[in-house]
Amino acid sequence: MILYSAISRKNISVTNFVLLGLTNQEGYNEVLFLVFLLLYIITLSVNAFVMMIIILDTNLHTPMYLFLGNLAFLDIFYSSVVVPKMLVDFLSYNRSISFSGCMLQIHFFHFLGSTEVVLFSVMSYDRYVAIGHPLRYSMIMSPKLCALLVLNSWIIGFFHALLHMVMTAKVRFCENNLVEHFFCDIKPVLKLACEDISLNLKLLARVTGTLVTSTFLLTFLSYIFIGKVLINMRTTNGRKKALSTCSGHLLVVFFQYGTAIFTYIRPYTDTSLDQDRAVAVLFTAITPTLNPIIYSVRNKDINTAIAKMLNIAPIKCKRKNTAHTAIM
Incomplete structure (x- = not known):
């Protein structure tokens, strides 16, 4: 109801937009369709499989896997906001999208993306508690606190x-409806406005900048504390075990934050849209595919759960694995 009211109240002269797509080279469309279809199938299947494993195996009903399950859920729908429409457009001459559809795509793309960014900072705090306070982990990361952290991530997003x-829907669009992108994002849509958009760009830089910067600093702060714990560890083996819990998360975090900062915080120019379009491929199609692989491929708990589900012998480990001490 809120979204519908925000979109429908605006008296607009443009009723639909036309997405110009990923490339102007028509000869590559069939190849790109197959590539992105494969990536999308992998994204759906791998993330859905991770969610299924976490739901079915009671040993994975812990805070870390609650967050990881939410991340897999976000990646499925984050990619689904953009990729299916892009696949259709690769094989179609009609690349139009309604005004309402465009605004909804903007909303759900940023809703799921910003929720994911907040969730990353929550996951970094979880890693700090697991490494810095292992004996108090279950008490600190209580089910109530974990549910509250996840809920707040979704609300903020x-x-x-x-x-x-809402701010984009209120802008007046006149005749030009050609969006220089393969989906409706804020900057390429605002470029078509026939009125001053300085307020929109300031909000994009400051609000999104504040969200990205604050969550990044919280994540960075958690890893500073983790670093202090690692320095004080007496054994090299202990450091290796602790580092293994963070390596995947760090890789995903820097990849996600790097693309977000590059796209939404740097100053707006006409030439930057081409760069944004290239970077957008990373966080709409590639990152959702890599996230579950990075988090799960060396995760002993998930490997054990898969082996149990498939009724095969798991890989033998020298140490007993616990949900709050092994993420990779």
């Missing part, structure tokens, strides 16, 4: 996206 969607 929703209202962050709602602000940008």
